[in-house]
Amino acid sequence: MRSSARVLLFNPPILDFSAFDLWIRPLNLLRLAGHLEKAGIAVALLDCLDRFHPAMPEVKKSHRFASYGCGHYYSEEVAKPDILRFVPRRFKRYGMTLERVRRELERYPPPDMIILSCMMTYWYLGAVESARLFREMFPSVPLVLVGVYPILCPEHSRKCVPVDFVHSEASAVKLLKFIEEHLGISIGLQDTYVSPSYHLLTSTSALPILTASGCPFSCEYCASAALSSGFQSFSHETIVEEIKRAVRDFGTTDFVLYDDAFLIDKSRHAVPILENIVRCSLPVRFHSPNALHASEIDRETAILLKKAGFVTIRLGLEFDDSERLNSTGGKVTAAEFVHAVSWLKEAGFAASEIGAYVFVGYPGQTPEEAARACLFAHRQGILVKQTQYAPTPQSAIWERGFPDFRFDPGEDPLLQNCTLMPWRSDTFPASVYFRLRERINRWNALAQRGCRCDE
Ligand code: SF4
Structure with missing residues (x-):
């Protein structure tokens, strides 16, 4: 058993016709971080939807719910997928740009494992592009996919997102077991309340x-x-x-x-x-x-x-x-x-x-x-x-x-x-x-x- 390890948690940008930060926070990753930190694992989080992150491009538009923690994301138009051509709206990447994501990742010490989340099923393009980036930057680091998308669309996730492990169950038990085995650290398998990090x-x-x-x-x-x-x-x-x-x-x-x-x-x-x-x-x-x-x-x-x-x-x-x-x-x-x-x-x-x-x-x-x-x-x-x-x-x-x-x-x-x-x-x-x-x-x-x- 090892005594320490580093895990990077990653919440990708959203690729969609529209997106708004109505209190979108990666609670699933924060709860997972709670488990890992309890076991002594060093955890870092890069949330590409964090509007307050120093690497996030500035957005001038304000919103009436801004004081409550809501607001507009930075966005850039990207190519619309062929299958969505019939929708007469512009397709965009919301959140941190790929270039800034890459720059941020270069600042992190190399992780022993990367855990990538994807919430909505129709946001999977963000997970695919992020997984490819990780494969290029950290080719030998085990990569895991979690979130709503892999639970609701397990086969699609396994086929389309180039990761080592797709966690497609509501219970975290199998996920924690995979992490334990790959990091060689005992986490203590609990599927109960743990303080989010x-x-x-x-x-x-x-x-x-x-x-x-x-x-x-x-x-x-x-x-x-x-x-x-x-x-x-x-x-x-x-x-x-x-x-x-x-x-x-x-x-x-x-x-x-x-x-x-x-x-x-x-x-x-x-x-x-x-x-x-x-x-x-x-x-x-x-x-x-x-x-x-x-x-x-x-x-x-x-x-x-x-x-x-x-x-x-x-x-x-x-x-x-x-x-x-x-x-x-x-x-x-x-x-x-x-x-x-x-x-x-x-x-x-x-x-x-x-x-x-x-x-x-x-x-x-x-x-x-x-x-x-x-x-x-x-x-x-x-x-x-x-x-x-x-x-x-x-x-x-x-x-x-x-x-x-x-x-x-x-x-x-x-x-x-x-x-x-x-x-x-x-x-x-x-x-x-x-x-x-x-x-x-x-x-x-x-x-x-x-x-x-x-x-
Ligand atoms: S199943 Fe529960 S969470 Fe889902 S819509 Fe019905 S009441 Fe709401």
């Missing part, structure tokens, strides 16, 4: 936090079950200690919940966490870009969320039709949603702080149905966050196929991009989609002013 980030003012992994629901459009080993809540004392430590050590002001199901089993999990945070009077804000379960929000929960410092509340509505809500997973009813919004407002949340995700372009959904669901959300006096449906491998609906699509999203993960929605099907043509988007923008502008449309 936040200190590896260049900016710690806004940090991602995971209080529970997985989700007990099985909505037909979601692959949460494939991405986690069951639903597991971490100890609420541990989570509160983690938050307090980050405030004390880094001066963190914003926490971003990466949970899929924060409020499920709330009396034993979310409520004690929130009550503890209120008791400590921590000067922090919370954001839930992954939707909270509206069905779990009653008057007391809404008040607790407000008192704990939540300022960005997102709710998963998806549809307004009860039959559709029920048949796709039943995580909420329209009545529960209406109640949740009214409790949140009564607790003091402003319209601009609450947004509802609503699907647009869902298989079998007509434009009228999508517009009606968006209008339903708007009429509750909150923001409508339209979600262009993205076909997701290993979700239940994926198995049924997509008869009204012009292409098979299984042919190439690039075709799983939600941006393709307006050019994907005759049922929901681009002109209809863009008209609806304009209406939603008008409704949201009205909601921000506390008004509602009279349609």
